[in-house]
Amino acid sequence: MMFAxxxxxxxxxxxxxxxxxxxxxxxxxxVKPADTVFVHVQRIDFATLGRVVRSYSAxxxxxxLTSALGxxxxxxxxxxxxxxxxxxxxxxxxxQTQVNWNGLPINNAMLGMTDFNTLLNWGNTEMFxxxxxxxxxxxxxxxxxxxxxxxxxxxxxxxxFEFKSKGxxxxxxxxxxxxxxxxxxxxxxWVIQLSALRFExxxxxxxxxxxxxxxxxxxxxxxRQQSMFRSVxxxxxxxxxxxxxxxxxxxxxxxxxxxGSFQPLGRQDDHNLRSVLEHIYQPKGGFSATHRLGYVQDxxxxxxxxxxxxxxxxxxxxxHFQSEFYRVWKIWKxxxxxxxxxxQAHSEYYLxxxxxWLPATLLGLSASKGKSHVGFNARYEWHxxxxxxxLSFLYPCAKQGSIKANIHSSFRRPTLNDLFWVTGxxxxxLKSEKGKGAEVGYVFKSINSGSxxxxxxxxxxxxxxxxxxxxxxxxxxxxxxxxYWMAKNLTGGGKYMGCQFSGQLKYSWTQHQALIVxxxxxxxxxxxxxxxxxxxxxxxxVPDWNGNAYLGAETAxxxxxxxxxxxxxxxxxxxxxxxxxxxxLWNFQWVVKQVNLPLGMQGQCKLEGLNIFNQVYVxxxxxxxxxRSVRLTLLIKLNKNQ
Numbered sequence: 001m002m003f004a005x006x007x008x009x010x011x012x013x014x015x016x017x018x019x020x021x022x023x024x025x026x027x028x029x030x031v032k033p034a035d036t037v038f039v040h041v042q043r044i045d046f047a048t049l050g051r052v053v054r055s056y057s058a059x060x061x062x063x064x065l066t067s068a069l070g071x072x073x074x075x076x077x078x079x080x081x082x083x084x085x086x087x088x089x090x091x092x093x094x095x096q097t098q099v100n101w102n103g104l105p106i107n108n109a110m111l112g113m114t115d116f117n118t119l120l121n122w123g124n125t126e127m128f129x130x131x132x133x134x135x136x137x138x139x140x141x142x143x144x145x146x147x148x149x150x151x152x153x154x155x156x157x158x159x160x161f162e163f164k165s166k167g168x169x170x171x172x173x174x175x176x177x178x179x180x181x182x183x184x185x186x187x188x189x190w191v192i193q194l195s196a197l198r199f200e201x202x203x204x205x206x207x208x209x210x211x212x213x214x215x216x217x218x219x220x221x222x223x224r225q226q227s228m229f230r231s232v233x234x235x236x237x238x239x240x241x242x243x244x245x246x247x248x249x250x251x252x253x254x255x256x257x258x259x260g261s262f263q264p265l266g267r268q269d270d271h272n273l274r275s276v277l278e279h280i281y282q283p284k285g286g287f288s289a290t291h292r293l294g295y296v297q298d299x300x301x302x303x304x305x306x307x308x309x310x311x312x313x314x315x316x317x318x319x320h321f322q323s324e325f326y327r328v329w330k331i332w333k334x335x336x337x338x339x340x341x342x343x344q345a346h347s348e349y350y351l352x353x354x355x356x357w358l359p360a361t362l363l364g365l366s367a368s369k370g371k372s373h374v375g376f377n378a379r380y381e382w383h384x385x386x387x388x389x390x391l392s393f394l395y396p397c398a399k400q401g402s403i404k405a406n407i408h409s410s411f412r413r414p415t416l417n418d419l420f421w422v423t424g425x426x427x428x429x430l431k432s433e434k435g436k437g438a439e440v441g442y443v444f445k446s447i448n449s450g451s452x453x454x455x456x457x458x459x460x461x462x463x464x465x466x467x468x469x470x471x472x473x474x475x476x477x478x479x480x481x482x483x484y485w486m487a488k489n490l491t492g493g494g495k496y497m498g499c500q501f502s503g504q505l506k507y508s509w510t511q512h513q514a515l516i517v518x519x520x521x522x523x524x525x526x527x528x529x530x531x532x533x534x535x536x537x538x539x540x541x542v543p544d545w546n547g548n549a550y551l552g553a554e555t556a557x558x559x560x561x562x563x564x565x566x567x568x569x570x571x572x573x574x575x576x577x578x579x580x581x582x583x584x585l586w587n588f589q590w591v592v593k594q595v596n597l598p599l600g601m602q603g604q605c606k607l608e609g610l611n612i613f614n615q616v617y618v619x620x621x622x623x624x625x626x627x628r629s630v631r632l633t634l635l636i637k638l639n640k641n642q
Contacts, residue, residue, distance in 0.1 A: 042290070043103075043324060043335065044148065046364045046377040047137035050392025050406035051130055052441065052466050052500060054520075058124040058149075060604075060635055062168055062178045062197055064226075065119040065127075065147075071565060071587065073520040073548035074129070076116060077541055080623035081203045082222045082253045083265075084115040089131060090468060091496040091526040091542045092144025096412055096433075100138055101149045102245050102276045104294040107141050109316040109343045112415035118251055118270050119149075120228050122168070122180045123195035126150040131500065132468060133410030133437045136379045136390040139339060139360060143410045143435045143472065151245050153193070153234040156186040166637040173629035175202035193232040200225040203256065207624035208616055211260030219624065221264040221306055222256035241280040248273050254306050258622040267306045271299040276320075286328035294320035316345040316416065324362075331369060337362040345416045354420040358383050358413075371396040384432045386411045405440040414476055418487040431489050434473045441466030441500075463503040470496050492529030494539065499523045512556035521547035530574070537576045541620070543568040545582075559591045572621050583617035585610070597636065604635040 054072075061068055066076050066085040077094065078085045086094030095112035098105050099119070107114050121127070127149055134142040156162045163185055170178035180197040203222035208215050227250050234243040249272045255265035276294035296318045303311035324337035339362065344355040359382045366375035374393040380386070392406035414430040441464060448459035474489040501521045508514040523545055527536035538544070545568035552561025568582045588609035595603040608631040617625055 042326075043137055043337065043362070043364070045333075046335075046366065046375050046390070046392075047134050047146070048130055049366065049373055049375040050394055050404045051132055051134075051439070052464065052502075053128055053130055054502070055126075055128040058121060058127040060166070060168070061121040062170055062180045062199060062633070063121055064117045065121060066116040068121045068127075069116070069129075069147075071548070071563065073522070073546060073565065075522075075543055075546045075567060076619070078619040078623070078625070080222070080256045080258075080265075080620075081205075081219075081626060082224050082256045083117075083623065085117045086113050087116060087145075087147070088542055089129075089145035090470065090498060090522075091494070091524045091539050095141060095415065096143040096472075098134075098138055098141040098146045099149065100146055101247075101274055102151060102294075103278065103292050103322060104274070104276055104296060104320050105139055105141065106274060106296050108298045109296075109318050110298070110314055110345045110347070110416045111316075112141060112412070112418075115270070118226075118249060118272055120197055120199070120226065120249065122197045122228065123151065123182055123193075123230055124149055125152040131466075132406070132439055133408045133435055133470060134390070135388040135410035136362070136377045136408060137364075139379065140381070140411060140413045140432075143412055143433070143470070151193075151230070151232050153191040153232060153243060154186070155191060155234075155236065156188055159188055161185050161187045161190075163640045164638070166635065168633065168635045170631060170633045172201070172631035174205050174626065175200070176631065177201070189236055191232065191234040193230075195228070195230040195232075197226070197228040199227075203626070205626040205629070207627070209259050209624070212262075219626075220257055221254040221267075224251065224253040226251045239281055239283045241282065243278045243280075244276070245278075246275045256623070259618070259624055260622070264306050266302065266304045268303070269299075269301040269311075271297075273297040288326045288328075290322070290324040290326075292320065292322040294322075296320070312348055314345070314347040316343070318343045331367050333364075333366045333368075335362075335364045343416060345420070347417075347421075349422050350420050351422060354416055356383065356416075371402070381411070381413070381432075384411070384413055386413075386432050386434070400446050401442060401444045403440070403442055405438070407438045408436070410435040410437065410470075412476075414487065418476060421487075423484045423486075430476060430487055431474055433475050433489075435470055437468065437470030439466055439468035458508055460506045460508075461504065464501070466500045468496075468498055468500070472496075490530055492531045492534060494526060494528040495536075496524065496526045496539075498525055512554075514554050516550070516552045516554065516561070518550040518552075519547070520549075521545070528574075537574055538571050540571050540574060543570050543582070557593055559589075559593065561589055563587045563589075567619075580618060580621065583615055585615055585617075586612050588612050600638060600640065602637045604637075606633045606635075607631070608633070 056069060056072060070076055075088050076085045077088060087097050089097050098107055099114040129145055129147050131145045134146050138146055165183045168180040178199045182195045184193045201224055203219055205219050206216050207219060209217045230247040232245050251270040254267045258265060274296050276292055279291045281289045298316045300314045301311045319342040321340045324335055326335045339360040341358040344353055346353045360379055362379045364377035372395050376391050378389040388409045388411055390406060390408040394402055394404045396402045412433040418430055443464045446461045472494045475493060476487055477490055478485045478487050503519050505517045506514050524542060526539035526542055528539050529536050546566060548563060548565045550561055550563040552559055565585045569579050571579045590607045592605040597603050610629045611627055614628040619625055
């Protein structure tokens, strides 16, 4: 089915073209990719060196990435429980943070951003966030950070096929019902994996609507259902490694109610298709090459009323080609690459189909000696004539610490809506946003074995603190021009500075019993000007503080913990006269790690309590959020040799 969908979409794309880590070693430690060990060096090695890299649990979770990452201190602008959800890193707008899927940037070509409610965690193998500008490695939109998603593969150890499968079921408050499954066949040469998920909720929670003097009002018109299908096929033959990943996701959602109104906000249908074919050539010696051919299609159909049969349809398509060549010597590593994108989009507010070619050339050079690393990478965008660069280093100091730093430039090109939206005035003269940034940080790790004969390491701790500064020039903003709105480059800009801290402490009193403490905190100060002469104000909808903390205890059989997610004050007007109140959400989880079941199966059970103190809050103006809720998830795994 996935292959047929991919073929149909590729055909339609052609027919519609008519005028109508801190270091390489740290990255490997955090994300442990299974299918990349055959390559001496990758582009991501340059993207993570000298930076804050945060890895997240991936794979055995049926939630959207909004829920999965939001519980780890990442701030999202959520337009209600059924609306869109966009990320903000280091004060950046949603279109200034890139999402990279299996090597391809997948931000919507028309909007320049990604709705994280449409991305699901199920079946992913790697998920990590690289903070700060990274345009020299991954291109446009990476000004505040880049989220990397990857579906890696692990080959078997035998010639015969090994069968693996897992299934997941979730029941939760407000009508939540989820089913997910995953099957894998693998041997020494082949991996075939199929994944599917079905998610549904009615979001029928009660909230306070003081604007209508209703202390207990039931949310209506907020039903949401999602489906996802994914196939991964990988094969290795000698020095050649092939992988083909196809993913189709759909979402049908009613957009709920706004505070102070009985009028439904409408509904929206999203359909997302992503496909990438990757070839890695790794002969003996220090040479390797990677090639990718990918296709991304985003379709959004918006209905101003839930009862309408015909909506406003927008389709954006991107064809990708990437070619990378690597060379490794004793100390030095180098790569040369090319990225080519062809973007095309159509909307009722476009004059037919609009398109553009986006070629780019990349190079990188790094050196390693002991635990010290230094790296340089650069990129040139031929369409915008924009160069970007990055220089990073990591240097060990003291016995258990390291200093890291980087300087970089970044950019964001105008979106297709910025350029071709009719009511926007066909703003062909727009220039790309440009940014510069620098950061410096310190990483500390400590392991104390103690005196217990039952524990390998009694104390394990890690802390990381980073100071950063970045600027944005000629930002793109839609402003009123008579009867229309149009995109313009502002003559002002923004300055952003802040500090990020993360820490983890684990105390073990036996081999399987431990106490775990985790924390993350981000402080952002932004000063934005509309013009050089204007007064600077804090960026709207960006919290001054946000973070989380977690306290847990684990044994061989279970883990129990309580966490707190904090979001600080957010201004909602450019003159900073009005703001949204800060809030803290407390969550509870109890996990039974492993239960042996009949027929060789293994089970895991997780009970979650979300917003357990029933905090009343809004993430964005006028959009109520749910109170206390519970989720019960059952995961079953089966491994069998054929």
